[in-house]
Amino acid sequence: MKDLRTQVAIVGAGPAGLLLGHLLRQHGVDNVIVERRSREYVEQRVRAGVIEFGIANFLEEVGVGQRLRREGLTHHGVELRFDHQTHRVALSDLTEGKTITVYGQQELVKDLIALRLGDGGEILFDVEVSELDGLSGPQAVVRGKGLEDEVRIECDYVAGCDGSFGVATRSVPASALRRHERTYPFSWLGILAQAAPTTEELIYARHERGFALYSMRSPSVSRLYLGVPPTDTLEMWSDDRIWEELNVRLTTEESPKVNEGPIMERSITAMRSVVIEPMRCGRLLLAGDASHIVPPTGAKGMNLALGDIRVLASALVAQLLEGDERLLDAYSATCLERVWRAEEFSNYMTQMLHPSDDDFENGVQRARLRQAVTTREAATVLARNYCDLNGL
Ligand SMILES: Cc1cc2nc3c(=O)[nH]c(=O)nc-3n(C[C@H](O)[C@H](O)[C@H](O)COP(=O)(O)OP(=O)(O)OC[C@H]3O[C@@H](n4cnc5c(N)ncnc54)[C@H](O)[C@@H]3O)c2cc1C
Incomplete structure (x- = not known):
């Protein structure tokens, strides 16, 4: 049995969990990341590839943008084709110079893993979290099983960054969460x-x-x-x-x-479109696909996940370093306003483009x-x- 104690236990080493781990480490907040898959698997998993303007800038500000800026492809427009004709939407002209960056999600995941492991951090790969306890008590407990050991982590907060249908949302009584869904x-x-x-x-x-x-x-x-x-x-x-x-x-x-x-x-x-709310249940904070899914037509899934983490990291730092709980209390409402805007946009793009x-x-x-x-x-x-x- 591996018995650990940390301030924040992060379930899932997708873009959300890895970025949260990075930001907390930058502020000196101790955290443990637990991932059920191997490092090779998460580094090869091909998914999203469009990074928004503000998110790319944020990644650069927090030291994750070097390779993204070097190798990412900057786009100033997109094409819409219908009725056998092509029309260009001039993104930059319409947004005072903003662009998107095309950079594979798996590349960002590789960058975040390399940063963490490169400066002495650890990720518990091949450990599947099976249970979260004590979410409304004074301490939370995360239990999981690795290839050799059982793992038990005592912590102040659990970040549920474990994607859709994960253990995080399953650990909360169904009556505590509202699920809105469209297939x-x-x-x-x-x-x-x-x-x-x-x-x-x-x-x-x-x-x-x-x-x-x-x-x-x-x-x-x-x-x-x-x-x-x-x-x-x-x-x-x-x-x-x-x-x-x-x-x-x-x-x-x-x-x-x-x-x-x-x-x-x-x-x-x-x-699918899914929103699960609220995004906080006691000591559990949900982020990324664990709390919302958008159809990929608007290229919003990964961006939303990273946007949640920007809010969550500041809130956890304020609480754990200064004892100020206000941002954490506002976390769910702050994120959900943006999440619903993304749901609306993704739904608009999806409904408009699929005959x-x-x-x-x-x-x-x-x-x-x-x-x-x-x-x-x-x-x-x-x-x-x-x-x-x-x-x-
Ligand atoms: C085909 C496809 C195309 C997409 N295209 C885009 C796009 O163009 N733009 C865009 O912004 N988004 C896109 N997305 C969405 C984007 O990939 C997701 O929104 C993004 O991965 C969310 O990140 P996350 O960290 O919240 O979740 P995930 O990336 O799903 O990470 C969750 C992690 O938790 C781990 N985990 C799960 N359960 C446990 C457990 N019990 N114990 C330990 N670990 C666990 C998982 O193995 C995984 O590594 C696309 C998705 C798909 C499937």
């Missing part, structure tokens, strides 16, 4: 391909056969998505079928065909798209939310 009638088939990007900016396409997204991770790696029925499985999608469908949905008469290459990774993800079986709905979607590319006001709202929702 969309489509999933995303995502691939990571060894192929140079065909274009310089992301392309969001609404085609009558379905949604498609063109994005990239580096000058030689592309990340592409297709909207597919929720019942589809990977076996139904051969490489040839994936490329053919991407080309149908993404190319117009004027645009070049999509560059193809070996597919290195593929997955199908259900589209429906309902003709009336299709008419509304196309009207919204036309409005987004022909009126400066609508384009500005889209650009501000896309570039910097967490910094607004």
